[in-house]
Amino acid sequence: MPIYEYECKPCGARFSKLVMTISNPPQVDCPKCGGGEVEKLISRVRYHRSESDRLSELDTSKPRDESFYKDSRNVGLWAKKRAKDLGADLGSEFDEVVDKARSGEILEDL
Numbered sequence: 001m002p003i004y005e006y007e008c009k010p011c012g013a014r015f016s017k018l019v020m021t022i023s024n025p026p027q028v029d030c031p032k033c034g035g036g037e038v039e040k041l042i043s044r045v046r047y048h049r050s051e052s053d054r055l056s057e058l059d060t061s062k063p064r065d066e067s068f069y070k071d072s073r074n075v076g077l078w079a080k081k082r083a084k085d086l087g088a089d090l091g092s093e094f095d096e097v098v099d100k101a102r103s104g105e106i107l108e109d110l
């Protein structure tokens, strides 16, 4: 699903919004001032890849390079993939830990 960047004309605020359908764009209001006079910044469109996409592309038989670790979204992905391959269920508790690690919270706990 595409995420569009918008700029509010009256107040200049920039924000992004996940758009479900491209053919029927929703009315977008500025989250800062509530105005509806926003401009879509087409050049900033990017596609959000789901975790399942990342999981299916992840090859656990290959060594990971440094950039893998630098992407916080990959935190826990390796463990999840391995667990999936082994048919193990890590449960919702694991997801919580991963979410924490991704947001950086876990570092503060240590």
Ligand SMILES: [Zn+2]
Binding pocket: 008, 009, 010, 011, 012, 013, 030, 031, 032, 033, 034, 035
């Ligand atoms: Zn605004």
